[in-house]
Amino acid sequence: MRRETQNVLLILLGGAVLKICLNGDFTRYVKPSLHPWLIVAALFTIAVAIVSIVRDIRSGSQSDGHDEHEHTHSSRSPWLLLLPALAIFLVAPPALGADKVLRSGTVVAAQPAPGEDFTTLPQDDAPLLSLSEAVMRAVWDDSGSLDNREIRLVGFIVRMGDGSIDLARLTIGCCAADAAPIKVKLQGPDVDTYEPDTWLEVRGTMVADSATEANGYVPTFTATTLTPVPAPADQYEY
Amino acid sequence: MDCLVSNDTEARHRAGSTRPDDRTRRITSLEVFCAIIILAIIFSGPLSRLLSGPGIQTGATVFVAVCVQALPFLVLGVLLSGLIAAFVPPSVFRKLLPSNQNAAVPIAGLAGVALPGCECASVPVARRLMQQGVPPAAALTFLLAAPAVNPVVLVATAVAFPAEPRMVLARFLGSMGTAVVMGWLWARFGNLNWIAERARRRSEPRPGVSRWEVFTETARHDLAEAGGFLVLGALMAAALNVLVPASVFTSLSGQIVVGVLVMAVLAVVLALCSEADAFIAASLSMLPLLPRLVFLVVGPAIDVKLFALQSGTFGRSFALRFGPATFVVAIVCAVLAGVLVLGGVR
Numbered sequence: 001m002r003r004e005t006q007n008v009l010l011i012l013l014g015g016a017v018l019k020i021c022l023n024g025d026f027t028r029y030v031k032p033s034l035h036p037w038l039i040v041a042a043l044f045t046i047a048v049a050i051v052s053i054v055r056d057i058r059s060g061s062q063s064d065g066h067d068e069h070e071h072t073h074s075s076r077s078p079w080l081l082l083l084p085a086l087a088i089f090l091v092a093p094p095a096l097g098a099d100k101v102l103r104s105g106t107v108v109a110a111q112p113a114p115g116e117d118f119t120t121l122p123q124d125d126a127p128l129l130s131l132s133e134a135v136m137r138a139v140w141d142d143s144g145s146l147d148n149r150e151i152r153l154v155g156f157i158v159r160m161g162d163g164s165i166d167l168a169r170l171t172i173g174c175c176a177a178d179a180a181p182i183k184v185k186l187q188g189p190d191v192d193t194y195e196p197d198t199w200l201e202v203r204g205t206m207v208a209d210s211a212t213e214a215n216g217y218v219p220t221f222t223a224t225t226l227t228p229v230p231a232p233a234d235q236y237e238y
Numbered sequence: 239m240d241c242l243v244s245n246d247t248e249a250r251h252r253a254g255s256t257r258p259d260d261r262t263r264r265i266t267s268l269e270v271f272c273a274i275i276i277l278a279i280i281f282s283g284p285l286s287r288l289l290s291g292p293g294i295q296t297g298a299t300v301f302v303a304v305c306v307q308a309l310p311f312l313v314l315g316v317l318l319s320g321l322i323a324a325f326v327p328p329s330v331f332r333k334l335l336p337s338n339q340n341a342a343v344p345i346a347g348l349a350g351v352a353l354p355g356c357e358c359a360s361v362p363v364a365r366r367l368m369q370q371g372v373p374p375a376a377a378l379t380f381l382l383a384a385p386a387v388n389p390v391v392l393v394a395t396a397v398a399f400p401a402e403p404r405m406v407l408a409r410f411l412g413s414m415g416t417a418v419v420m421g422w423l424w425a426r427f428g429n430l431n432w433i434a435e436r437a438r439r440r441s442e443p444r445p446g447v448s449r450w451e452v453f454t455e456t457a458r459h460d461l462a463e464a465g466g467f468l469v470l471g472a473l474m475a476a477a478l479n480v481l482v483p484a485s486v487f488t489s490l491s492g493q494i495v496v497g498v499l500v501m502a503v504l505a506v507v508l509a510l511c512s513e514a515d516a517f518i519a520a521s522l523s524m525l526p527l528l529p530r531l532v533f534l535v536v537g538p539a540i541d542v543k544l545f546a547l548q549s550g551t552f553g554r555s556f557a558l559r560f561g562p563a564t565f566v567v568a569i570v571c572a573v574l575a576g577v578l579v580l581g582g583v584r
Contacts, residue, residue: 001267008268038309048457083469084472096299178514
Protein backbone atom coordinates (compact mmCIF):
# COMPACT_ATOMS: atom_id res chain seq x y z
CA MET A 1 0.00 0.00 0.00
CA ARG A 2 1.24 3.50 -0.78
CA ARG A 3 2.29 5.58 2.19
CA GLU A 4 -0.13 8.23 0.98
CA THR A 5 -3.03 5.84 1.37
CA GLN A 6 -1.81 4.77 4.80
CA ASN A 7 -1.64 8.40 5.84
CA VAL A 8 -5.14 9.12 4.61
CA LEU A 9 -6.43 6.04 6.43
CA LEU A 10 -4.79 7.18 9.67
CA ILE A 11 -6.27 10.67 9.33
CA LEU A 12 -9.69 9.14 8.68
CA LEU A 13 -9.47 6.91 11.76
CA GLY A 14 -8.14 9.72 13.96
CA GLY A 15 -10.88 12.00 12.67
CA ALA A 16 -13.56 9.39 13.43
CA VAL A 17 -12.37 9.02 17.03
CA LEU A 18 -12.06 12.80 17.39
CA LYS A 19 -15.64 13.18 16.12
CA ILE A 20 -17.16 10.89 18.76
CA CYS A 21 -15.04 12.61 21.43
CA LEU A 22 -16.36 16.01 20.45
CA ASN A 23 -20.04 15.10 20.02
CA GLY A 24 -20.11 12.91 23.14
CA ASP A 25 -21.00 9.69 21.33
CA PHE A 26 -17.86 8.04 22.72
CA THR A 27 -19.81 7.15 25.87
CA ARG A 28 -21.70 4.60 23.77
CA TYR A 29 -18.48 2.63 23.49
CA VAL A 30 -16.10 3.33 26.39
CA LYS A 31 -16.03 4.66 29.93
CA PRO A 32 -15.97 8.47 30.25
CA SER A 33 -12.58 8.58 32.00
CA LEU A 34 -10.94 7.54 28.72
CA HIS A 35 -12.03 10.84 27.12
CA PRO A 36 -8.75 12.82 27.40
CA TRP A 37 -6.70 9.81 26.30
CA LEU A 38 -8.94 9.28 23.27
CA ILE A 39 -8.45 12.90 22.22
CA VAL A 40 -4.67 12.63 22.65
CA ALA A 41 -4.60 9.34 20.73
CA ALA A 42 -6.76 10.72 17.90
CA LEU A 43 -4.63 13.87 17.59
CA PHE A 44 -1.43 11.78 17.64
CA THR A 45 -2.78 9.53 14.88
CA ILE A 46 -3.66 12.54 12.74
CA ALA A 47 -0.37 14.29 13.55
CA VAL A 48 1.97 11.45 12.52
CA ALA A 49 0.11 11.17 9.22
CA ILE A 50 0.28 14.91 8.57
CA VAL A 51 3.99 15.06 9.47
CA SER A 52 4.59 12.28 6.98
CA ILE A 53 2.57 14.00 4.25
CA VAL A 54 4.35 17.32 4.82
CA ARG A 55 7.71 15.55 4.69
CA ASP A 56 6.81 13.89 1.41
CA ILE A 57 5.69 17.17 -0.13
CA ARG A 58 8.77 19.05 1.04
CA SER A 59 11.13 16.49 -0.40
CA GLY A 60 9.12 16.68 -3.60
CA SER A 61 8.97 12.99 -4.28
CA GLN A 62 5.51 12.71 -5.74
CA SER A 63 7.06 10.46 -8.31
CA ASP A 64 5.91 7.40 -10.14
CA GLY A 65 8.49 5.40 -8.22
CA HIS A 66 5.94 4.90 -5.48
CA ASP A 67 4.01 2.50 -7.63
CA GLU A 68 6.96 0.22 -7.80
CA HIS A 69 7.49 0.54 -4.09
CA GLU A 70 3.92 -0.38 -3.35
CA HIS A 71 4.26 -3.39 -5.53
CA THR A 72 7.31 -4.81 -3.79
CA HIS A 73 6.43 -4.24 -0.12
CA SER A 74 2.71 -4.68 -0.13
CA SER A 75 0.89 -4.94 3.16
CA ARG A 76 -2.85 -5.02 3.20
CA SER A 77 -3.52 -4.86 6.94
CA PRO A 78 -3.90 -1.04 7.12
CA TRP A 79 -6.97 -1.37 4.85
CA LEU A 80 -8.81 -2.72 7.87
CA LEU A 81 -8.53 0.70 9.52
CA LEU A 82 -11.34 1.71 7.15
CA LEU A 83 -13.86 -0.48 8.99
CA PRO A 84 -14.03 1.32 12.36
CA ALA A 85 -13.77 4.72 10.61
CA LEU A 86 -16.66 3.96 8.25
CA ALA A 87 -18.67 2.37 11.06
CA ILE A 88 -18.35 5.56 13.11
CA PHE A 89 -18.93 8.04 10.28
CA LEU A 90 -21.74 6.26 8.45
CA VAL A 91 -23.50 4.05 10.97
CA ALA A 92 -22.45 5.21 14.48
CA PRO A 93 -23.76 2.07 16.25
CA PRO A 94 -26.00 2.95 19.22
CA ALA A 95 -25.23 2.11 22.83
CA LEU A 96 -25.98 -1.48 23.82
CA GLY A 97 -29.51 -2.16 24.96
CA ALA A 98 -32.14 -4.84 25.41
CA ASP A 99 -30.53 -7.22 22.91
CA LYS A 100 -27.32 -7.31 24.98
CA VAL A 101 -29.31 -7.93 28.18
CA LEU A 102 -31.07 -10.88 26.56
CA ARG A 103 -27.73 -12.28 25.39
CA SER A 104 -26.18 -12.01 28.84
CA GLY A 105 -26.94 -14.29 31.69
CA THR A 106 -28.00 -13.02 35.05
CA VAL A 107 -25.19 -11.29 36.85
CA VAL A 108 -25.34 -11.05 40.61
CA ALA A 109 -25.00 -7.53 41.97
CA ALA A 110 -21.50 -6.73 43.18
CA GLN A 111 -20.92 -7.22 46.86
CA PRO A 112 -19.95 -4.03 48.68
CA ALA A 113 -16.44 -3.98 50.11
CA PRO A 114 -16.24 -5.31 53.67
CA GLY A 115 -16.68 -2.54 56.20
CA GLU A 116 -18.33 -0.31 53.60
CA ASP A 117 -21.69 0.54 55.09
CA PHE A 118 -24.66 1.62 53.10
CA THR A 119 -25.15 5.30 53.66
CA THR A 120 -28.60 6.34 54.72
CA LEU A 121 -30.79 7.34 51.83
CA PRO A 122 -31.46 11.06 51.37
CA GLN A 123 -34.57 12.07 53.25
CA ASP A 124 -36.23 13.82 50.33
CA ASP A 125 -39.30 12.39 48.71
CA ALA A 126 -38.47 9.46 46.40
CA PRO A 127 -34.72 9.90 45.82
CA LEU A 128 -33.34 8.92 42.40
CA LEU A 129 -31.01 5.94 42.75
CA SER A 130 -28.83 4.32 40.14
CA LEU A 131 -30.08 0.87 39.24
CA SER A 132 -26.78 -0.63 40.45
CA GLU A 133 -27.16 0.90 43.87
CA ALA A 134 -30.82 -0.01 44.22
CA VAL A 135 -30.14 -3.64 43.29
CA MET A 136 -27.06 -3.81 45.51
CA ARG A 137 -29.10 -2.60 48.46
CA ALA A 138 -31.93 -4.99 47.66
CA VAL A 139 -29.54 -7.96 47.56
CA TRP A 140 -26.91 -7.18 50.21
CA ASP A 141 -28.29 -4.62 52.66
CA ASP A 142 -29.68 -6.38 55.73
CA SER A 143 -30.77 -3.18 57.44
CA GLY A 144 -33.74 -2.89 55.09
CA SER A 145 -32.95 0.65 53.93
CA LEU A 146 -35.23 0.20 50.92
CA ASP A 147 -38.20 -1.36 52.74
CA ASN A 148 -41.28 0.79 52.25
CA ARG A 149 -39.16 3.59 50.85
CA GLU A 150 -40.39 5.19 47.66
CA ILE A 151 -37.52 5.61 45.20
CA ARG A 152 -37.07 6.51 41.55
CA LEU A 153 -35.11 4.47 39.00
CA VAL A 154 -34.16 5.09 35.36
CA GLY A 155 -33.63 2.25 32.90
CA PHE A 156 -34.81 0.70 29.67
CA ILE A 157 -37.44 -1.98 29.07
CA VAL A 158 -36.43 -5.56 28.30
CA ARG A 159 -38.94 -8.29 27.44
CA MET A 160 -37.47 -11.43 28.92
CA GLY A 161 -37.86 -14.84 27.31
CA ASP A 162 -40.44 -15.92 29.89
CA GLY A 163 -42.69 -12.95 29.06
CA SER A 164 -41.85 -10.91 32.14
CA ILE A 165 -40.78 -7.27 31.86
CA ASP A 166 -37.47 -6.09 33.29
CA LEU A 167 -36.11 -2.60 33.80
CA ALA A 168 -32.40 -2.81 33.02
CA ARG A 169 -29.16 -0.86 32.72
CA LEU A 170 -25.78 -2.07 31.50
CA THR A 171 -22.65 -1.53 33.55
CA ILE A 172 -19.24 -1.35 31.89
CA GLY A 173 -15.77 -1.58 33.39
CA CYS A 174 -13.70 -0.49 30.42
CA CYS A 175 -15.61 -0.63 27.14
CA ALA A 176 -18.89 -2.01 25.78
CA ALA A 177 -17.26 -5.42 25.21
CA ASP A 178 -17.42 -6.11 28.95
CA ALA A 179 -20.97 -4.80 29.48
CA ALA A 180 -22.93 -6.66 32.14
CA PRO A 181 -26.65 -6.22 32.78
CA ILE A 182 -28.22 -5.08 36.02
CA LYS A 183 -31.97 -5.42 36.23
CA VAL A 184 -35.16 -5.51 38.28
CA LYS A 185 -38.44 -7.27 37.54
CA LEU A 186 -40.92 -4.49 36.86
CA GLN A 187 -44.52 -4.57 38.05
CA GLY A 188 -46.93 -1.72 37.59
CA PRO A 189 -49.73 -0.25 35.51
CA ASP A 190 -49.46 -1.13 31.81
CA VAL A 191 -45.81 -2.21 31.99
CA ASP A 192 -46.34 -4.54 29.04
CA THR A 193 -47.40 -1.73 26.72
CA TYR A 194 -43.84 -0.40 26.38
CA GLU A 195 -41.57 -1.47 23.54
CA PRO A 196 -38.15 -2.93 24.39
CA ASP A 197 -35.42 -0.27 24.73
CA THR A 198 -37.95 2.36 25.84
CA TRP A 199 -36.36 4.50 28.55
CA LEU A 200 -38.54 5.01 31.62
CA GLU A 201 -38.32 6.76 34.93
CA VAL A 202 -40.24 4.64 37.38
CA ARG A 203 -41.38 5.58 40.87
CA GLY A 204 -42.28 2.98 43.42
CA THR A 205 -40.89 0.57 46.01
CA MET A 206 -38.66 -2.48 45.96
CA VAL A 207 -40.50 -5.62 47.10
CA ALA A 208 -38.77 -6.69 50.33
CA ASP A 209 -36.75 -9.93 50.11
CA SER A 210 -37.72 -10.45 46.47
CA ALA A 211 -34.11 -11.15 45.40
CA THR A 212 -33.63 -14.85 46.02
CA GLU A 213 -31.18 -17.46 44.88
CA ALA A 214 -33.96 -19.05 42.79
CA ASN A 215 -34.45 -15.94 40.62
CA GLY A 216 -30.72 -15.19 40.34
CA TYR A 217 -30.97 -12.35 42.88
CA VAL A 218 -33.10 -10.15 40.61
CA PRO A 219 -35.34 -8.08 42.92
CA THR A 220 -38.87 -7.05 42.03
CA PHE A 221 -39.88 -3.40 41.82
CA THR A 222 -43.48 -2.30 42.12
CA ALA A 223 -43.97 0.96 40.27
CA THR A 224 -46.81 3.36 40.89
CA THR A 225 -45.95 5.69 38.02
CA LEU A 226 -43.98 5.06 34.84
CA THR A 227 -42.80 8.06 32.81
CA PRO A 228 -41.14 7.68 29.41
CA VAL A 229 -37.95 9.76 29.39
CA PRO A 230 -35.32 10.42 26.71
CA ALA A 231 -32.27 8.16 26.92
CA PRO A 232 -29.62 9.73 29.17
CA ALA A 233 -26.50 11.14 27.52
CA ASP A 234 -24.47 8.42 29.18
CA GLN A 235 -26.48 5.22 28.94
CA TYR A 236 -24.21 2.98 31.01
CA GLU A 237 -23.57 2.75 34.72
CA TYR A 238 -20.08 2.17 36.11
CA MET B 239 5.68 -4.18 4.21
CA ASP B 240 8.82 -3.82 6.18
CA CYS B 241 9.40 -0.62 7.98
CA LEU B 242 13.15 -0.41 7.54
CA VAL B 243 13.29 -1.45 3.96
CA SER B 244 10.37 0.79 3.22
CA ASN B 245 11.97 3.68 5.04
CA ASP B 246 15.09 3.21 2.98
CA THR B 247 13.09 2.98 -0.20
CA GLU B 248 11.07 5.97 0.77
CA ALA B 249 14.19 7.91 1.66
CA ARG B 250 15.46 7.13 -1.81
CA HIS B 251 12.23 8.28 -3.34
CA ARG B 252 12.32 11.43 -1.34
CA ALA B 253 15.84 12.01 -2.54
CA GLY B 254 14.33 12.10 -5.98
CA SER B 255 15.81 8.94 -7.48
CA THR B 256 12.89 7.90 -9.63
CA ARG B 257 12.97 4.96 -11.92
CA PRO B 258 12.27 6.02 -15.45
CA ASP B 259 11.54 2.45 -16.55
CA ASP B 260 8.45 2.22 -14.35
CA ARG B 261 6.17 4.59 -16.15
CA THR B 262 3.15 2.38 -16.73
CA ARG B 263 0.00 3.59 -15.02
CA ARG B 264 -1.70 1.19 -12.65
CA ILE B 265 -4.60 1.61 -10.33
CA THR B 266 -3.06 2.63 -7.01
CA SER B 267 -4.35 2.05 -3.52
CA LEU B 268 -5.25 5.74 -3.25
CA GLU B 269 -7.73 5.37 -6.10
CA VAL B 270 -9.14 2.20 -4.61
CA PHE B 271 -9.52 4.09 -1.36
CA CYS B 272 -11.46 6.91 -3.00
CA ALA B 273 -13.73 4.41 -4.76
CA ILE B 274 -14.50 2.63 -1.47
CA ILE B 275 -15.28 5.91 0.31
CA ILE B 276 -17.58 7.11 -2.47
CA LEU B 277 -19.41 3.78 -2.62
CA ALA B 278 -19.76 3.71 1.17
CA ILE B 279 -21.24 7.22 1.20
CA ILE B 280 -23.65 6.48 -1.67
CA PHE B 281 -24.85 3.24 -0.08
CA SER B 282 -24.74 4.41 3.54
CA GLY B 283 -28.54 4.05 3.80
CA PRO B 284 -28.73 0.36 2.83
CA LEU B 285 -25.54 -0.20 4.83
CA SER B 286 -27.05 1.05 8.08
CA ARG B 287 -30.25 -0.93 7.44
CA LEU B 288 -28.11 -4.01 6.94
CA LEU B 289 -26.49 -3.38 10.31
CA SER B 290 -29.72 -2.68 12.18
CA GLY B 291 -30.69 -6.25 13.08
CA PRO B 292 -30.49 -6.50 16.88
CA GLY B 293 -27.68 -9.07 16.99
CA ILE B 294 -25.64 -7.38 14.29
CA GLN B 295 -26.14 -4.01 15.94
CA THR B 296 -24.86 -5.35 19.26
CA GLY B 297 -21.87 -6.81 17.42
CA ALA B 298 -21.21 -3.51 15.60
CA THR B 299 -21.27 -1.58 18.88
CA VAL B 300 -18.88 -4.04 20.52
CA PHE B 301 -16.60 -3.89 17.46
CA VAL B 302 -16.38 -0.08 17.52
CA ALA B 303 -15.99 -0.19 21.32
CA VAL B 304 -12.99 -2.55 21.17
CA CYS B 305 -11.34 -0.47 18.44
CA VAL B 306 -11.92 2.86 20.20
CA GLN B 307 -10.88 1.49 23.57
CA ALA B 308 -7.66 0.03 22.19
CA LEU B 309 -6.54 3.11 20.24
CA PRO B 310 -5.02 5.06 23.18
CA PHE B 311 -3.12 1.96 24.29
CA LEU B 312 -1.90 1.24 20.78
CA VAL B 313 -0.75 4.86 20.49
CA LEU B 314 1.11 4.50 23.78
CA GLY B 315 2.77 1.36 22.41
CA VAL B 316 3.87 2.89 19.10
CA LEU B 317 4.98 6.05 20.91
CA LEU B 318 7.29 4.02 23.15
CA SER B 319 8.37 1.91 20.21
CA GLY B 320 9.22 5.03 18.20
CA LEU B 321 11.07 6.62 21.12
CA ILE B 322 13.12 3.46 21.65
CA ALA B 323 13.96 3.26 17.95
CA ALA B 324 15.05 6.89 17.83
CA PHE B 325 16.69 7.52 21.17
CA VAL B 326 17.79 4.28 22.84
CA PRO B 327 20.79 2.74 21.09
CA PRO B 328 21.14 -1.06 21.25
CA SER B 329 24.21 -0.72 23.47
CA VAL B 330 22.00 0.48 26.35
CA PHE B 331 20.13 -2.80 26.43
CA ARG B 332 23.35 -4.79 26.18
CA LYS B 333 24.59 -2.97 29.29
CA LEU B 334 21.32 -3.25 31.21
CA LEU B 335 20.53 -6.90 30.60
CA PRO B 336 22.72 -9.81 31.62
CA SER B 337 24.28 -11.49 28.61
CA ASN B 338 22.84 -14.83 29.71
CA GLN B 339 19.35 -15.19 28.16
CA ASN B 340 18.05 -17.24 31.10
CA ALA B 341 19.08 -14.54 33.56
CA ALA B 342 17.63 -11.77 31.39
CA VAL B 343 14.15 -13.35 31.32
CA PRO B 344 13.07 -12.65 34.94
CA ILE B 345 14.44 -9.10 34.71
CA ALA B 346 12.33 -8.54 31.58
CA GLY B 347 9.34 -9.88 33.51
CA LEU B 348 9.85 -7.36 36.29
CA ALA B 349 10.29 -4.61 33.71
CA GLY B 350 6.77 -5.43 32.55
CA VAL B 351 5.44 -4.03 35.83
CA ALA B 352 6.48 -0.58 34.64
CA LEU B 353 4.33 -0.41 31.50
CA PRO B 354 0.75 0.29 32.53
CA GLY B 355 -0.82 -0.57 29.21
CA CYS B 356 -2.98 -3.29 27.82
CA GLU B 357 -1.95 -6.02 25.37
CA CYS B 358 -2.12 -3.71 22.39
CA ALA B 359 0.68 -1.53 23.75
CA SER B 360 3.13 -4.29 24.53
CA VAL B 361 3.31 -5.98 21.10
CA PRO B 362 4.95 -3.08 19.18
CA VAL B 363 7.26 -2.39 22.12
CA ALA B 364 8.39 -6.03 22.34
CA ARG B 365 9.12 -6.09 18.62
CA ARG B 366 11.14 -2.90 18.90
CA LEU B 367 13.12 -4.30 21.84
CA MET B 368 13.99 -7.34 19.74
CA GLN B 369 15.19 -5.11 16.91
CA GLN B 370 17.34 -3.14 19.35
CA GLY B 371 19.23 -6.29 20.26
CA VAL B 372 17.32 -7.48 23.34
CA PRO B 373 17.38 -11.31 23.38
CA PRO B 374 14.08 -12.59 21.92
CA ALA B 375 13.37 -14.66 25.05
CA ALA B 376 13.53 -11.52 27.21
CA ALA B 377 11.45 -9.47 24.76
CA LEU B 378 8.75 -12.16 24.70
CA THR B 379 8.68 -12.32 28.50
CA PHE B 380 8.18 -8.57 28.53
CA LEU B 381 5.40 -8.97 25.95
CA LEU B 382 3.51 -11.37 28.25
CA ALA B 383 4.27 -9.67 31.56
CA ALA B 384 3.53 -6.02 30.70
CA PRO B 385 -0.25 -6.28 30.21
CA ALA B 386 -0.78 -8.73 33.08
CA VAL B 387 1.19 -7.60 36.11
CA ASN B 388 1.23 -3.80 35.90
CA PRO B 389 -0.11 -1.79 38.88
CA VAL B 390 -3.29 -0.67 37.10
CA VAL B 391 -4.38 -4.26 36.49
CA LEU B 392 -3.50 -5.38 40.01
CA VAL B 393 -5.40 -2.50 41.59
CA ALA B 394 -8.41 -3.25 39.37
CA THR B 395 -8.27 -6.87 40.54
CA ALA B 396 -8.15 -5.79 44.19
CA VAL B 397 -11.16 -3.51 43.66
CA ALA B 398 -13.12 -6.24 41.87
CA PHE B 399 -12.47 -8.85 44.56
CA PRO B 400 -12.81 -6.85 47.80
CA ALA B 401 -13.47 -10.00 49.85
CA GLU B 402 -10.60 -12.00 48.31
CA PRO B 403 -7.38 -9.95 48.49
CA ARG B 404 -5.38 -13.11 47.79
CA MET B 405 -6.69 -13.10 44.21
CA VAL B 406 -4.29 -10.22 43.51
CA LEU B 407 -1.25 -12.21 44.63
CA ALA B 408 -2.48 -15.32 42.83
CA ARG B 409 -2.98 -13.36 39.61
CA PHE B 410 0.44 -11.73 39.90
CA LEU B 411 2.19 -15.07 40.45
CA GLY B 412 0.22 -16.85 37.73
CA SER B 413 0.87 -14.18 35.12
CA MET B 414 4.50 -13.61 36.05
CA GLY B 415 5.02 -17.40 36.05
CA THR B 416 3.52 -17.64 32.56
CA ALA B 417 5.76 -14.86 31.23
CA VAL B 418 8.97 -16.22 32.75
CA VAL B 419 8.28 -19.87 31.82
CA MET B 420 7.49 -18.86 28.22
CA GLY B 421 10.74 -16.86 28.12
CA TRP B 422 12.75 -19.83 29.33
CA LEU B 423 10.95 -22.18 26.95
CA TRP B 424 11.85 -19.85 24.09
CA ALA B 425 15.48 -19.67 25.24
CA ARG B 426 15.59 -23.47 25.28
CA PHE B 427 13.48 -24.48 22.25
CA GLY B 428 12.80 -21.29 20.32
CA ASN B 429 13.93 -20.92 16.73
CA LEU B 430 14.61 -17.46 15.38
CA ASN B 431 13.46 -18.55 11.92
CA TRP B 432 9.89 -18.77 13.20
CA ILE B 433 9.88 -15.01 13.66
CA ALA B 434 9.21 -13.14 10.44
CA GLU B 435 12.36 -11.67 8.98
CA ARG B 436 11.00 -8.13 9.14
CA ALA B 437 10.63 -8.30 12.94
CA ARG B 438 14.15 -9.64 13.47
CA ARG B 439 16.24 -7.29 11.43
CA ARG B 440 18.38 -5.12 13.66
CA SER B 441 17.82 -1.45 13.23
CA GLU B 442 21.06 0.32 12.51
CA PRO B 443 21.42 4.05 12.67
CA ARG B 444 21.25 5.37 9.12
CA PRO B 445 23.36 8.35 8.17
CA GLY B 446 21.46 11.44 7.15
CA VAL B 447 18.19 10.48 8.85
CA SER B 448 17.35 12.62 11.87
CA ARG B 449 16.06 11.10 15.10
CA TRP B 450 12.82 13.02 14.70
CA GLU B 451 12.32 11.38 11.30
CA VAL B 452 13.12 7.91 12.66
CA PHE B 453 10.64 8.49 15.48
CA THR B 454 7.73 9.75 13.36
CA GLU B 455 8.25 7.22 10.58
CA THR B 456 8.48 4.29 13.02
CA ALA B 457 5.40 5.44 14.93
CA ARG B 458 3.38 6.06 11.75
CA HIS B 459 4.29 2.73 10.25
CA ASP B 460 3.67 0.74 13.45
CA LEU B 461 0.33 2.47 13.97
CA ALA B 462 -0.97 1.68 10.48
CA GLU B 463 0.27 -1.94 10.53
CA ALA B 464 -0.61 -2.93 14.08
CA GLY B 465 -3.84 -0.93 13.88
CA GLY B 466 -5.00 -3.05 10.97
CA PHE B 467 -4.41 -6.27 12.85
CA LEU B 468 -6.05 -4.82 15.92
CA VAL B 469 -9.19 -4.17 13.86
CA LEU B 470 -9.09 -7.79 12.70
CA GLY B 471 -8.90 -8.95 16.33
CA ALA B 472 -11.74 -6.60 17.28
CA LEU B 473 -13.90 -8.10 14.51
CA MET B 474 -13.35 -11.62 15.85
CA ALA B 475 -13.89 -10.55 19.45
CA ALA B 476 -17.15 -8.75 18.56
CA ALA B 477 -18.50 -11.74 16.63
CA LEU B 478 -17.68 -14.15 19.45
CA ASN B 479 -18.99 -11.73 22.06
CA VAL B 480 -22.39 -11.90 20.39
CA LEU B 481 -22.33 -15.58 19.44
CA VAL B 482 -21.11 -17.20 22.67
CA PRO B 483 -24.26 -17.79 24.76
CA ALA B 484 -24.09 -16.62 28.35
CA SER B 485 -25.50 -19.94 29.49
CA VAL B 486 -22.02 -21.48 29.24
CA PHE B 487 -21.13 -19.59 32.41
CA THR B 488 -24.06 -20.80 34.45
CA SER B 489 -23.87 -24.41 33.29
CA LEU B 490 -20.35 -24.76 34.69
CA SER B 491 -20.87 -24.56 38.42
CA GLY B 492 -19.42 -27.51 40.23
CA GLN B 493 -17.38 -29.04 37.40
CA ILE B 494 -13.91 -27.88 38.18
CA VAL B 495 -11.89 -29.37 35.30
CA VAL B 496 -14.42 -28.41 32.64
CA GLY B 497 -14.81 -25.06 34.39
CA VAL B 498 -11.09 -24.32 34.16
CA LEU B 499 -10.91 -25.29 30.47
CA VAL B 500 -14.03 -23.41 29.43
CA MET B 501 -12.99 -20.27 31.31
CA ALA B 502 -9.58 -20.46 29.60
CA VAL B 503 -11.23 -20.71 26.17
CA LEU B 504 -13.62 -17.87 27.04
CA ALA B 505 -10.67 -15.67 28.04
CA VAL B 506 -9.26 -16.25 24.55
CA VAL B 507 -12.45 -15.64 22.57
CA LEU B 508 -13.87 -12.72 24.54
CA ALA B 509 -10.60 -10.73 24.38
CA LEU B 510 -11.47 -8.39 27.23
CA CYS B 511 -8.96 -5.73 28.18
CA SER B 512 -6.86 -6.66 31.17
CA GLU B 513 -8.17 -3.76 33.24
CA ALA B 514 -11.79 -4.86 32.90
CA ASP B 515 -11.62 -8.64 33.01
CA ALA B 516 -11.37 -8.75 36.81
CA PHE B 517 -14.83 -7.18 37.09
CA ILE B 518 -16.32 -9.78 34.74
CA ALA B 519 -14.60 -12.57 36.68
CA ALA B 520 -15.86 -11.12 39.96
CA SER B 521 -19.44 -11.09 38.70
CA LEU B 522 -19.37 -14.83 37.90
CA SER B 523 -19.93 -15.69 41.52
CA MET B 524 -21.54 -19.05 40.70
CA LEU B 525 -18.07 -20.31 39.78
CA PRO B 526 -15.32 -21.25 42.26
CA LEU B 527 -12.31 -18.93 42.42
CA LEU B 528 -9.88 -21.20 40.55
CA PRO B 529 -11.58 -21.11 37.11
CA ARG B 530 -11.97 -17.36 37.50
CA LEU B 531 -8.25 -17.02 38.25
CA VAL B 532 -7.50 -19.04 35.09
CA PHE B 533 -9.69 -16.56 33.18
CA LEU B 534 -7.62 -13.65 34.55
CA VAL B 535 -4.23 -15.23 33.82
CA VAL B 536 -5.00 -16.56 30.32
CA GLY B 537 -6.80 -13.42 29.05
CA PRO B 538 -3.89 -10.94 29.08
CA ALA B 539 -1.45 -13.62 27.85
CA ILE B 540 -3.32 -14.78 24.77
CA ASP B 541 -6.63 -13.89 23.14
CA VAL B 542 -7.93 -13.51 19.58
CA LYS B 543 -7.06 -9.81 19.41
CA LEU B 544 -3.53 -10.48 20.65
CA PHE B 545 -3.12 -13.46 18.32
CA ALA B 546 -4.01 -11.26 15.34
CA LEU B 547 -1.55 -8.60 16.51
CA GLN B 548 1.21 -11.17 17.05
CA SER B 549 0.81 -12.84 13.68
CA GLY B 550 0.85 -9.43 12.05
CA THR B 551 3.94 -8.30 13.92
CA PHE B 552 6.02 -11.47 14.26
CA GLY B 553 4.56 -13.59 11.45
CA ARG B 554 2.05 -16.42 11.31
CA SER B 555 4.64 -19.13 11.77
CA PHE B 556 5.58 -17.60 15.13
CA ALA B 557 2.02 -16.96 16.30
CA LEU B 558 0.85 -20.49 15.51
CA ARG B 559 3.51 -21.89 17.85
CA PHE B 560 3.67 -19.17 20.50
CA GLY B 561 -0.10 -18.76 20.95
CA PRO B 562 -1.03 -22.36 21.79
CA ALA B 563 2.08 -22.79 23.96
CA THR B 564 1.19 -19.65 25.92
CA PHE B 565 -2.36 -20.94 26.34
CA VAL B 566 -1.21 -24.22 27.91
CA VAL B 567 1.51 -22.65 30.07
CA ALA B 568 -0.91 -19.97 31.31
CA ILE B 569 -3.49 -22.57 32.40
CA VAL B 570 -0.84 -24.59 34.25
CA CYS B 571 0.66 -21.53 35.95
CA ALA B 572 -2.78 -20.23 36.94
CA VAL B 573 -3.81 -23.55 38.46
CA LEU B 574 -0.51 -23.82 40.36
CA ALA B 575 -0.76 -20.25 41.63
CA GLY B 576 -4.37 -20.87 42.62
CA VAL B 577 -3.60 -24.03 44.56
CA LEU B 578 -0.62 -22.37 46.23
CA VAL B 579 -2.14 -19.01 47.15
CA LEU B 580 -5.85 -19.71 47.39
CA GLY B 581 -5.25 -23.10 48.96
CA GLY B 582 -7.29 -25.16 46.50
CA VAL B 583 -10.29 -24.77 44.25
CA ARG B 584 -12.49 -22.65 46.57
